[in-house]
Amino acid sequence: MVQYNDRISGRFLQATVGWGLLALFLGFYAAFELKFGSGQSQKAFLSFGRLRPLHANLMVFAFAANAIFAGVYHSVQRLCQTRIWSDHLAQIHFWAWQIIQLTGLVTVALGYTQGRPLAEFEWPLDIALLLIWGLFSLNLFMTLHRRRTPFLYVALWFYIAATVGFGLIFTVNALAWPAGPGKSYPLFVGVADAMIQAWYGQGVNSFLLTLPCLGLMYYFLPKIVKKPLHSYPLAILQFWALVLFSVWTAGARLHSTSLPEWMQSLGLVFCLLLLAPGWAAVINGLLTIGRDDIKVWRNPAVLFFGLGLASFGVYVLFEALLAFKSIHIVVQYTDVISAQTHLMMMGWVGSMICGMAYILVPKLWQHPLYSRNLGRIHFAISLLSLVLMVLALGISGVKQGWSWLAMQDNGLLVYPEFISTVRPLKSLHTLRLVSAGLFLGGSLLALYNFFQTARRGQLQDASKPVEELILPEPQNRWERLERRPEALALAVVALMIISSLIQLLPLPSPQTDLKPYTPLAQYGRDVYIREGCHSCHTQVVRMALKEELRFGPASQGWEYQQDRPALWGQRRYGPDLHRIGGRYPHLWHYQHLITPQTMTSGTPMPAYPWLLKKRVNFKALAIRHATLRKLGVRYGNEDPVLLYQEEAKKIQENLAQAQITVEAEADLIALIAYLQKLGVVDGKQ
DSSP: OOOEHHHHHHHHHHHHHHHOOOEEEHHHHHHHHHHHHHGSSSSSGGGGGHHHHHHHHHIIIIIIIHHHHHHHHHHHHHTTSSSOSSSSHHHHHHHHHHHHHHHHHHHTTTTTTOOOOOOOSHHHHHHHHHHHHHHHHHHHHHHHHHHOOSHHHHHHHHHHHHHHHHHHHHHHTOEEESSTTEEEEEESSHHHHHHHHHHHHHHIIIIIIIIHHHHHHHHHHHEEEEEEEHHHHHHHHHHHHHHHHHHHOGGGGGGGGSSSSHHHHHHHHHHTTTTHHHHHHHHHHHHHHSSOGGGGGHHHHHHHHHHHHHHHHHHHHHHHHHTTTHHHHHTTTTTHHHHHHHIIIIIIHHHHHHHHHHHHHHHTTTOSSSSSHHHHHHHHHHHHHHHHHHHHHHHHHHHHHHHHHHHHHHHHHHHHHHGGGGGHHHHHHHHHHHHEEEEEHHHHHHHHHHHHHHHHHHOOOEOOOOOOOOOOOGGEEEEEEEHOOHHHHHHHHHHHHHHHHHHHHOOOOOOOOOOOOOOHHHHHHHHHTTTTTTTTTTOOOOOHHHHHHHSSSSOOGGTTTTSSOOOOOOOSSSSTTTTTTSSHHHHHHHHHHHHHHHSSOOOOOOOOOOGGOOOOOOOHHHHHHHHHHHOOOOOOOSHHHHHHHHHHHHHHHHHHHHOOOOOOBBHHHHHHHHHTTTTOOOOOO
């Protein structure tokens, strides 16, 4: 008899549902704000710039990660035929992870953020997350050591790679120098930091989302259809291809920028190579389900697994197409990127989690599913909302991308004003809002189904005889790895380190001859990051004629020598800002930040009235100034507070000439100073 700890899986599954509903609600509310921009909340923590990273972080680290933990704890015990190594560590893992997500939710909403995609949490939370990830890894590997099975089934390979892979990329990306309890600056700077961000983003997709979901699919799918995996060797080959290829694709996210050309081309090659293992997983999964027994497809879990596999296949194809420079230049920074992200989270990850939940809830609470019909209705709603979301965002993105590049016969832009490329998208944003509402409604229906199932059963540890596993025989050629988790983990780490160093070591190092931001402008940059302005504005003009006609000269790598972090952005709901410095007077920036609709009719940009009330913390300013000096910024010996006050006074007096009264210590003054410095080098653009 083996007594499994099923309570821990149940707790993580409960957290998945709670966090998932909150994440979906925030996404729905953010879509509402984007559609009705002029009516956005006057509360800072409800502004779009803060909601967007909150939604993304909750979807990945609260919803998806909790679900993956639930599935891993459940499947590892059964694949190893032994109880989890430490119940206490599992409990610490559960509660600490929820506390980290809750603290991150509050701190990011309050403006404490690093401003880096999917790495917004500040350094204390980064350290806490790494410690808890280490405890989870320890529990996993010790359980593998205690296993009663002779070899490691392929699902365990995916778990091991995901555990060590995500720990590695998160550690590198989190390297920063603290400048107080709620502020830090990354060790990487400029182009190098932009590449690290892209590398980390691809790593999260691969090692935190894709690999664990594939592992869960390879465990749950054969059990639910009651037959072995279609091709075990194909799963092994696909595993190694995914681990190797996915590390090299980051450069494809930064086409037509100052990133070295060979890195961009390398990213394209490996995005194309990823098609093979991606579609191998899809084919392997679908052939495992088969089409002989139609009754199998009436199971909600199988339906969601099928949708997830189909979505993953389309996502991989998306990734390959977007890696081509001719396509990338059209759709990058448009809603096409959002369509790809939603295809990943709603279609691939979300569907796999739903399929797993329809298996786990009846099993853990030891009661049949309340209603399979409700499960099938939930599937239909999810499918409809996914199709609507991808179509709405895809059409919106292509339409806007072509509008950006449209040229007249005389060589001028057809739409020189950026807002003219945004206004026509309102109807498609309505469809996006409807899709988000449908998906949220379907999730509430699933919650009702799960609740009714759970209330009729009871969550408790399972005590069962050693069960018959539907597993293949071990392959002799992989025998050493199949019996030694440490060897497998070391092989994955070695591949990742070698591949990553080849890309990251040649990155240009920052020069020290560029004049640093003034204390006022640097503090304004911190305000810009705090308010999430980089969520809607990029700061990189790509090396393309039509980009330069719209925004100005292409951005050069040496211009980012003082940028910690790099703010190249992911989406343009507003124009690129890298060349905005000196284009408009201080009064224009004041009015644009306080009453944006009066300056640009139809803009989705929110107002920032709280910037008039919030004041600079001069003690924090001095600490940040000293921290940047330690990182190599060439500041002089002047008092940063005096320099701040001197420059702020000039902007205050300039606004006073237009009968605008603003305190010199107001955050608005600092933000204006930063915007006026963008693209200005030694007094020139």
